[in-house]
Amino acid sequence: MSAKRDILPDETAPFLGASIEVVRAIQQRDLLNRWLSLYTPLQHAPPFEEFRLECNETDCAAAVFYTVKIENGRQRIMIDNGGTRLAKAYGAIGIGRELSEYLGPRLAPVIMPLYEECIRRGLPVYTVSRLHDRDKRKVDLERLLLPFSDGQRITRIFASFETISPDGHFEIEKLMRERLPIDVVRAVIDKKLYFTPPPRISPRDKIEFE
Known part of the structure; x- marks a missing residue:
């Protein structure tokens, strides 16, 4: 079953099951593979401390870390650290703020269900959202959410964002607004939940060229 379909903002659309192949960006596939390598022996969302993210300045600028808190019986998703590129897209820095409040009443009903599903399933969520910048150029926002747990519940979420436009250049300032x-x-990435390292050639193997 394809994971592609148009979803209007006012629809309550289902999340379709998919494998890592649905992820388009190589960087995000690498992140998902790293998460899967930790998930495989545990068969549940791994601890965040084991993730050991390493990223260059460009990749870190498009990443966000969240803490999932339970306070007075209410779940709160707090923004721990936000990339500068994403802050430009939203028009404001979100560090220390609750995600739903940061998104505001217009965007929260559209975006919060993605994070809630990631927490509910304890599995990665991947979306491609179609946007238009202020000059009406099409932009795709590719979002990968990776959940982490303490063994009992989801406590952290790591989000990676990639933006691409068929026009090449686009205006990122307040893109999400x-x-x-x-x-x-x-x-939801719920198929082929195992890590398969890339094949390596043993030094003992003979390589023949024709």
Whole structure:
């Protein structure tokens, strides 16, 4: 079953099951593979401390870390650290703020269900959202959410964002505030949940060229 479909902002659309192949960006596939390598022996979301993220300045600028708190019986997703590139897209820095409050009443009903599903399932969520910048150029926002747990519940979420436009250049300033995003891919990674390292050639193997 394909994980692709148009989802209007006012729809309560289902999340379709998918494998790592649905993820388009190589960097995000690498992140998902690293998460899977920790998930495989545990068969549940791994501890965040084991993730040991290493990223260059560009990749870190498009990443966000969240803490999931339970206070007075209410779940709160707090922004721990936000990349500068994403802050430009939202038009404000979100560090220390609750995600739903940061998104505001217009965006929260569209975006919060993605994080809630990641927490509910304890599995990665991947979306591709169609946006338009202030000059009406199409932009795809590829979002990968990776959950982490303390063995009992989801306590952290790591989010990676990639943006691409068929026009090449686009204006990222307040991109998320221009128009409501429309999800063209909305998936939970719940298939082939195992890490397979890339094949390596043994030094003892003979390599023949024809």
